[in-house]
Amino acid sequence: MKKHNFSAGPCILPQEVFQEASQSILDFNNSGLSILEISHRSADFVSVMEEAQNLALELLGLQDKGYKALFLQGGASMQFLMTAYNLLDSKAAYLNTGTWSSKAIKEAKLFGEVIEVASSKDKNFNYIPKDYSIPEDADYFHCTSNNTIFGTQIKEFPNTDVPIVCDMSSDIFSRQLNFEDFDLIYAGAQKNMGPAGTVLVVVKENLLGNVDRQIPSMMDYQVHISKDSMFNTPPVYAVYVSMLTMRWIKKNGGIDAMEKRNAEKAALLYEEIDRNPLFEGFAAKEDRSPMNLTFNLKDEAHKDQFDTLWKDAGVNGLSGHRSVGGYRASMYNALSIESVQVVVDLMQKLEKEIN
Amino acid sequence: MKKHNFSAGPCILPQEVFQEASQSILDFNNSGLSILEISHRSADFVSVMEEAQNLALELLGLQDKGYKALFLQGGASMQFLMTAYNLLDSKAAYLNTGTWSSKAIKEAKLFGEVIEVASSKDKNFNYIPKDYSIPEDADYFHCTSNNTIFGTQIKEFPNTDVPIVCDMSSDIFSRQLNFEDFDLIYAGAQKNMGPAGTVLVVVKENLLGNVDRQIPSMMDYQVHISKDSMFNTPPVYAVYVSMLTMRWIKKNGGIDAMEKRNAEKAALLYEEIDRNPLFEGFAAKEDRSPMNLTFNLKDEAHKDQFDTLWKDAGVNGLSGHRSVGGYRASMYNALSIESVQVVVDLMQKLEKEIN
Numbered sequence: 001m002k003k004h005n006f007s008a009g010p011c012i013l014p015q016e017v018f019q020e021a022s023q024s025i026l027d028f029n030n031s032g033l034s035i036l037e038i039s040h041r042s043a044d045f046v047s048v049m050e051e052a053q054n055l056a057l058e059l060l061g062l063q064d065k066g067y068k069a070l071f072l073q074g075g076a077s078m079q080f081l082m083t084a085y086n087l088l089d090s091k092a093a094y095l096n097t098g099t100w101s102s103k104a105i106k107e108a109k110l111f112g113e114v115i116e117v118a119s120s121k122d123k124n125f126n127y128i129p130k131d132y133s134i135p136e137d138a139d140y141f142h143c144t145s146n147n148t149i150f151g152t153q154i155k156e157f158p159n160t161d162v163p164i165v166c167d168m169s170s171d172i173f174s175r176q177l178n179f180e181d182f183d184l185i186y187a188g189a190q191k192n193m194g195p196a197g198t199v200l201v202v203v204k205e206n207l208l209g210n211v212d213r214q215i216p217s218m219m220d221y222q223v224h225i226s227k228d229s230m231f232n233t234p235p236v237y238a239v240y241v242s243m244l245t246m247r248w249i250k251k252n253g254g255i256d257a258m259e260k261r262n263a264e265k266a267a268l269l270y271e272e273i274d275r276n277p278l279f280e281g282f283a284a285k286e287d288r289s290p291m292n293l294t295f296n297l298k299d300e301a302h303k304d305q306f307d308t309l310w311k312d313a314g315v316n317g318l319s320g321h322r323s324v325g326g327y328r329a330s331m332y333n334a335l336s337i338e339s340v341q342v343v344v345d346l347m348q349k350l351e352k353e354i355n
Numbered sequence: 356m357k358k359h360n361f362s363a364g365p366c367i368l369p370q371e372v373f374q375e376a377s378q379s380i381l382d383f384n385n386s387g388l389s390i391l392e393i394s395h396r397s398a399d400f401v402s403v404m405e406e407a408q409n410l411a412l413e414l415l416g417l418q419d420k421g422y423k424a425l426f427l428q429g430g431a432s433m434q435f436l437m438t439a440y441n442l443l444d445s446k447a448a449y450l451n452t453g454t455w456s457s458k459a460i461k462e463a464k465l466f467g468e469v470i471e472v473a474s475s476k477d478k479n480f481n482y483i484p485k486d487y488s489i490p491e492d493a494d495y496f497h498c499t500s501n502n503t504i505f506g507t508q509i510k511e512f513p514n515t516d517v518p519i520v521c522d523m524s525s526d527i528f529s530r531q532l533n534f535e536d537f538d539l540i541y542a543g544a545q546k547n548m549g550p551a552g553t554v555l556v557v558v559k560e561n562l563l564g565n566v567d568r569q570i571p572s573m574m575d576y577q578v579h580i581s582k583d584s585m586f587n588t589p590p591v592y593a594v595y596v597s598m599l600t601m602r603w604i605k606k607n608g609g610i611d612a613m614e615k616r617n618a619e620k621a622a623l624l625y626e627e628i629d630r631n632p633l634f635e636g637f638a639a640k641e642d643r644s645p646m647n648l649t650f651n652l653k654d655e656a657h658k659d660q661f662d663t664l665w666k667d668a669g670v671n672g673l674s675g676h677r678s679v680g681g682y683r684a685s686m687y688n689a690l691s692i693e694s695v696q697v698v699v700d701l702m703q704k705l706e707k708e709i710n
Binding site: 009 | 358360374432569
């Protein structure tokens with residue numbers, strides 16, 4: 001049975017990426033060797049790493065603009081720490097839009113003063129705070145562009161002279177932004193970019209080298225830049241599959257095309273959430289994410305009935321995060337609109353069964 | 356043409372592991388989903404992580420002995436840092452047997468006093484120092500069991516009351532040791548354990564929690580233990596392939612059987628290195644590693660001729676590291692004795708061609 005994978009991450013990737021990724025385990029580039037057994041210093045893999053770095057900058061429109069792209073390990077969680085290690089000299093400003101921001105704040109506090117400019121904790125993070133000011137003397141402003149758990153997304157970023165650091169783990173390559181407004185972007189691969197096991201960091205080089213502390217080698221962006229992400233053995237396969245996925249994004253029209261498709265998919269499901277009398281959305285309408293759509297049954301009594309419907313239909317990963325309950329449809333770039341239609345049809349089927 | 360892969364790491368893994376690893380990219384556990392697109396919180400992957408942790412402890416004979424096994428990211432390079440973060444309270448003792456030890460020493464110095472108990476730098480690390488004493492008040496003693504670059508291996512570990520921390524990246528699961536003598540063992544996966552992208556840490560729990568500093572979450576072994584290596588999204592695929600490789604080790608007789616086979620392979624090539632008048636070994640005989648066999652041509656004039664011979668025969672990765680030159684045959688668990696015989700035959704062929 002065909003599966004419809006709405007998993008929040010690790011998540012669906014394009015089928016043609018899976019095909020090539022599988023083949024390369026048996027024979028990479030007709031070398032007679034598996035991608036898993038070649039040296040990371042081999043010409044074949046160095047070329048993969050270069051292409052991955054170039055594609056990331058190209059898709060974001062940041063080539064030749066003073067940025068470097070790195071593929072590191074430890075996911076966004078390690079970036080909560082590394083950003084502060086490298087950038088927090090005296091104080092930093094953080095916007096708290098939920099779990100991931102909160103974790104980033106916790107780690108940053110080990111390195112200096114943290115100003116929480118605003119928080120949506122008062123309403124279980126179901127909205128994005130808008131009226132806040134960023135101290136002009138902050139070393140940087142940190143925000144999370146999309147909250148995977150609560151299904152919110154920042155639509156407008158603050159206009160500030162303070163450098164902006166943004167965790168784009170769950171919506172990178174899904175929508176067009178003026179990426180030059182950001183000084184450091186990071187993103188765990190396991191949503192729109194690739195499998196779990198690597199994290200992309202895109203950083204403006206002139207942002208670095210301005211803190212006094214001694215930075216351990218593995219924490220130091222400048223060390224990784226000087227070695228082109230090869231200071232230590234990189235996560236070869238995760239970088240390779242990310243490269244394949246970015247190739248697919250480029251071939252299919254780049255970020256603009258992804259954004260258009262994602263908007264159509266999101267409109268289809270949000271319209272049903274708003275129309276269907278059995279369901280209600282969780283996130284504030286103006287802050288709704290097209291990546292992670294959170295919604296609940298108005299009457300939990302129908303839960304078992306709906307869960308049976310979607311599980312029987314080959315739908316995977318629709319259960320909401322424990323912090324929110326209900327349902328979460330994660331609809332990353334590779335998810336087809338046909339899969340979204342399957343869920344919409346099931347919501348309508350439930351409505352008919354009940355009435 | 357069949358390849359003979361002597362790469363130092365990432366390196367050869369068993370062919371049946373590649374087969375299963377490739378199939379799982381297309382369909383994991385008959386779920387209709389790729390291993391790359393399933394949630395790390397799914398029952399299927401939680402079971403992979405548990406099996407990987409259990410297999411690591413079982414192969415080392417450390418089950419029910421107060422140890423925990425973790426699968427983290429960042430390789431041994433991150434462990435140079437994490438060991439010091441978690442264990443270095445005032446001072447630590449380090450044995451310097453080459454590149455990796457030197458890097459570990461550099462990172463540890465950021466956290467406290469480092470006593471270098473001995474070094475073999477005087478002879479370009481071609482031997483393992485033996486006469487040294489470990490300060491009784493050191494927080495721990497750190498050593499590298501096998502040096503991948505220079506081809507040396509510690510055969511006897513010091514008898515000390517100081518906790519022993521050992522980087523076993525390049526010889527874990529290749530030989531039997533009294534693993535209970537070690538308090539913390541770490542190993543980048545990309546030699547005998549799996550592909551690049553994860554690092555195994557086996558730590559005695561009572562060693563932890565004894566330093567005063569605040570440890571960032573991602574650096575804190577206790578945080579990772581409390582979450583069973585799932586504090587953040589783990590490197591799913593690297594852990595999965597490591598699990599498959601450990602299953603293969605167990606099915607093929609465990610560490611004892613690996614050690615026997617590795618000894619036979621090493622004897623075959625070292626005998627030829629010592630017999631063949633064209634070659635000489637690099638490492639001191641008593642410290643020779645069965646994992647990484649380093650040797651040189653006595654006369655560099657024959658280099659092109661020998662290089663053509665082995666490259667034409669499908670041999671991969673035989674060039675020595677730039678710090679040593681010459682040749683390095685990395686002969687991990689999955690390498691067959693037939694591949695070793697191919698190199699021996701080529702060395703003899705070169706001898707005949709020249710005489």
